[in-house]
Amino acid sequence: MSNKKPSPKMGTEGVIDKQLVGQPENDKTTQLAAHTADGAGEHMNTNTGLPINDDQNSLKAGDRGPTLLEDFILREKITHFDHERIPERVVHARGSGAHGVFQVYEPLEEYTKAGFLNDPKRETPVFVRFSTVAGSRGSSDLARDVRGFAVRFYTPEGNFDLVGNNMPVFFIQDAIKFPDLIHAVKPEPDNEIPQAASAHDTFWDFISLMPESAHMVMWAMSDRALPRSYRMMEGFGVHTFRLINAEGKASFVKFHWKPLLGVHSVAWDEAQNISGKDPDFHRRDLWDAIESGAFPEWELGLQIIPEEDEFKYEFDLLDPTKLVPEELVPVQRVGKLTLNRNPDNFFAETEQIAFHLGHIVPGIDFSNDPLLQGRLFSYTDTQLTRLGGPNFQEIPINRPIVPVYNNQRDGFMRQTINKGKTSYSPNSLGNNDPQQVKEAEGGFVSYRERIEARKERLRNKSFFDHFSQARLFFNSQSDPEKNHIVDALTFELGKVKTVAIRERMLGILAQIDKGLATQVAYGLGLHLPTDLPTNQSIPADGDPVDYASVQVDGSLKKSEALSMANTVKDSIESRKIAILAADGANAATITNVKDKLTAEGAVVEVIAPRGGFLTAADDTQIEVDQSFLTAASVLFDAVYVAGGSNAVASLEAEANAVHFLNEAFKHCKAIAAHEDAMQVLEATYFSKKLPPDYKEESVLSEGLLVGDGSTKFADLFVKMIAQHRFWEREKPRLIPA
Numbered sequence: 001m002s003n004k005k006p007s008p009k010m011g012t013e014g015v016i017d018k019q020l021v022g023q024p025e026n027d028k029t030t031q032l033a034a035h036t037a038d039g040a041g042e043h044m045n046t047n048t049g050l051p052i053n054d055d056q057n058s059l060k061a062g063d064r065g066p067t068l069l070e071d072f073i074l075r076e077k078i079t080h081f082d083h084e085r086i087p088e089r090v091v092h093a094r095g096s097g098a099h100g101v102f103q104v105y106e107p108l109e110e111y112t113k114a115g116f117l118n119d120p121k122r123e124t125p126v127f128v129r130f131s132t133v134a135g136s137r138g139s140s141d142l143a144r145d146v147r148g149f150a151v152r153f154y155t156p157e158g159n160f161d162l163v164g165n166n167m168p169v170f171f172i173q174d175a176i177k178f179p180d181l182i183h184a185v186k187p188e189p190d191n192e193i194p195q196a197a198s199a200h201d202t203f204w205d206f207i208s209l210m211p212e213s214a215h216m217v218m219w220a221m222s223d224r225a226l227p228r229s230y231r232m233m234e235g236f237g238v239h240t241f242r243l244i245n246a247e248g249k250a251s252f253v254k255f256h257w258k259p260l261l262g263v264h265s266v267a268w269d270e271a272q273n274i275s276g277k278d279p280d281f282h283r284r285d286l287w288d289a290i291e292s293g294a295f296p297e298w299e300l301g302l303q304i305i306p307e308e309d310e311f312k313y314e315f316d317l318l319d320p321t322k323l324v325p326e327e328l329v330p331v332q333r334v335g336k337l338t339l340n341r342n343p344d345n346f347f348a349e350t351e352q353i354a355f356h357l358g359h360i361v362p363g364i365d366f367s368n369d370p371l372l373q374g375r376l377f378s379y380t381d382t383q384l385t386r387l388g389g390p391n392f393q394e395i396p397i398n399r400p401i402v403p404v405y406n407n408q409r410d411g412f413m414r415q416t417i418n419k420g421k422t423s424y425s426p427n428s429l430g431n432n433d434p435q436q437v438k439e440a441e442g443g444f445v446s447y448r449e450r451i452e453a454r455k456e457r458l459r460n461k462s463f464f465d466h467f468s469q470a471r472l473f474f475n476s477q478s479d480p481e482k483n484h485i486v487d488a489l490t491f492e493l494g495k496v497k498t499v500a501i502r503e504r505m506l507g508i509l510a511q512i513d514k515g516l517a518t519q520v521a522y523g524l525g526l527h528l529p530t531d532l533p534t535n536q537s538i539p540a541d542g543d544p545v546d547y548a549s550v551q552v553d554g555s556l557k558k559s560e561a562l563s564m565a566n567t568v569k570d571s572i573e574s575r576k577i578a579i580l581a582a583d584g585a586n587a588a589t590i591t592n593v594k595d596k597l598t599a600e601g602a603v604v605e606v607i608a609p610r611g612g613f614l615t616a617a618d619d620t621q622i623e624v625d626q627s628f629l630t631a632a633s634v635l636f637d638a639v640y641v642a643g644g645s646n647a648v649a650s651l652e653a654e655a656n657a658v659h660f661l662n663e664a665f666k667h668c669k670a671i672a673a674h675e676d677a678m679q680v681l682e683a684t685y686f687s688k689k690l691p692p693d694y695k696e697e698s699v700l701s702e703g704l705l706v707g708d709g710s711t712k713f714a715d716l717f718v719k720m721i722a723q724h725r726f727w728e729r730e731k732p733r734l735i736p737a
C-alpha cells in the first residue's frame, strides 16, 4: 500500500487501466439491463399488453361527454398516475446517483478477507448516491448542509454499503438522539419554514443544549458544507469499523474517500445565488461530467488501527464526534472508485436504492459505536414505509449480483417465484436446502468480541471531551476558512430570533475558541456569556458533566488534512469557464484561449448579449452557448473577456456583462481579459484593485490577468483557475451585493 497517488498510466500490476474502467458493462449493469425497457420504435399498449388505439381522448357518451366509467384505459392511466409518488427519504431526501466501478490496488489480506479488497483484477460494480440531509426532494443542492456519500459495492459475497458523509464526524454520540436532531433541523412544525436550512431557532436551540455537537458544528459551518461539486468532496465512513482477516484477526478501520480533483467549495453568497439560478447545480454537474466522459474519481483511504491500540488515544474510537487525525494514523490509499455511467431512470435507480450500513461482507464488521449500532436498525426499517413492504431487496437496483436463496417468502409485490414445498429449515422434504455455509467456505460469522458488562443507559467518560477536536478543526483552518466559519455562524445565529439561544451558543463557541466567539458576538451585537453551557444529554438522575475535568489539551494543535487550503490544485479538468464576447470580437484570441482551456479538460462557453452566432471582427461566425439572460457568473469557475474594439464597446454597455465580472470578482474567481478589454474592466467596481503588474506571473496570487491572449497568457490563466479561489480578495468587501 502507498500514500502516493498512483498514475493510471503506469501499467504495473494492480494499477487501474483507464480503458477498463471506461467500459460500463459488468455483472450489475447486465443484470439491470434485463429489467430495462426502451419504447423506441415500439407500439403503445396497456399494462396488460393490449394495443392502444387512442391515448388522446377518453371514452365518452357522444363527443361532448360525459366520460364513461367503462373507460378502462383512462382508469388504468389515471390510477397509476395517482399512485406514482412514494414517501421521500426521512433524511437525505434530495440526492443524485451514478454507476461506477471500484478496484483495489494491492491485496489487503493482512487486514481483511473481503474479496473486493483482495483482488486487484476484480472490477467491483458500484452505485453511489450523494445527497443533502435536511431539505426535501425538490430542495436546492446548494443548501448549507452535510452531504451524504453512500457507496454500494455489488460483490459476489453480497452487497457492501459504505453509507457515509462528506464530514468525518457527526452531531450526536448516541442513535437515540437522532430523531431529536432531525426534528430540530427540519422546517419548524407549525409553519414548515425554513426549507433546507439550519439557520432557525429550533436547530440552534437543540445544538446549544448539546455540546457534543460542537465539533460537527465547526464542520457544518465551514466551507465543507458548500461543495463546489459532488466530485470535489471527500467522503468518510464516520464510525470506526472492523476489518477481519482470514485468521479472524481484527483491526479497527476508518474509511475515507479522497477525490482526485481535490476538495473545493463555493462561497456562501454564491451558494445562495446558485440556489436561485440553478438549484440542480450539483446534480447537473455530476450528470454532465459523466456524460462528457470526465469520470469522477476517488481513492479509497483506510486508517487502520490495531486492536491493541484501542485505548491509545485521547479520544474514544467508538465516539462518532471524533476523528482520528491523519498525523496520528496516516490514510493509506488502497483503491480507486470511478463513476462512469449515469442511471437510465432516476426513480428506478437513484430513488429506489435502499442503502444500509448493515449490508456488509465477510472481512468487514462493526464496532460498538452507539450511533452505528442504532443505524443498524434504522435503514431496513425505514424502507418498509418508503418502498412499501419487505420485498424492496428484489427491486433491480437493490438485488445483489448473486442469486438469493433463503426461506423468506411472500409479502407485498413479491417478484421471485420460489419453487418447491419447503420454505423452512431444517427440513427433510427438500434436502434441507438452501444450506447454511461454513465459515471456511465464506459463511458470514460475526466478530467474536468478548463482552462483559452491566446493562446500563450510560456513556463512558471518554465521550465527554466535546471541545478539543472542535478546536483542533478551527485551529487547522487557513485565515479565509476561519473567516468563513465566523461569517457562517454570524449568519445562522443572526437568523435565530430567540436571543437566549444565540447567547447559549456563544457560550459553546467560547469553549472552542475565545476569538471565534468574540467575533461572532460582535457580529450579533451581543456580549460573551461567562457561564459554561450545560450538558442536557444526561439522564434525569445524572450529574452535570464538569467539562474542565474532561477536556484534553492534546499535543496536536493543527492537522493539515483538515484544511481545504492544502488540497490538490493541479488541474482545471471539468471546470466551467465563461468567455464574454460580442459582435466584433477578436476571433483568434478566443480560439487560442478556448483551445488551451479545452485541452486542459475545462468546459468553455461563449456568453454574448444574444444567442445564436456572433460575427467576429474578421467576419468569422462564433457560436454563442448562452446569452447573458440565461448565464450567470455563479455557474462558472472563471471568466475571460474577449478583445476586439466593437465587442468591448458592447460589453461595456451591457450591464449584465459588468455584473458578471463584479460577481466573479466578489466570489474570488480567476478573471482574465484581453488587453483591448480594459474599458470593460474599468466599468467594474474592482477596477481599482487591478494590480500594476497584471501582466507578470505575480498575478497568480491576485487571480486577475490582462494580456494579449497569447499561449503564454492562456497558460497563466490555466494556473490561476487551478488555484480555485483567491479568498484574500474577500475582506475589503469591494463589491456591493
Ligand code: HDE
Pocket (backbone or CB within 6 Å): 089, 090, 091, 092, 095, 129, 130, 131, 147, 148, 149, 150, 163, 164, 165, 170, 174, 175, 176, 178, 236, 237, 238, 239, 353, 354, 355, 371, 372, 374, 375, 378, 379, 380, 382, 383
Ligand atoms: Fe443516516 N439515515 N442515520 N446517517 N444516512 C438515512 O435511510 C439514520 C447517519 C446517511 O443516499 C435513512 O434509506 C440514523 C450518519 C446517508 O439513500 C435513515 C442515524 C451518517 C443516507 C437514516 C443516522 C448517515 C442516510 C433515511 C443516527 C454518516 C442517505 C433514508 C443513528 C456516516 C442514503 C434511508 C441514500 C439515510 C437513519 C446517522 C449517512 C432514516 C437513525 C452518522 C448518506 O434510515
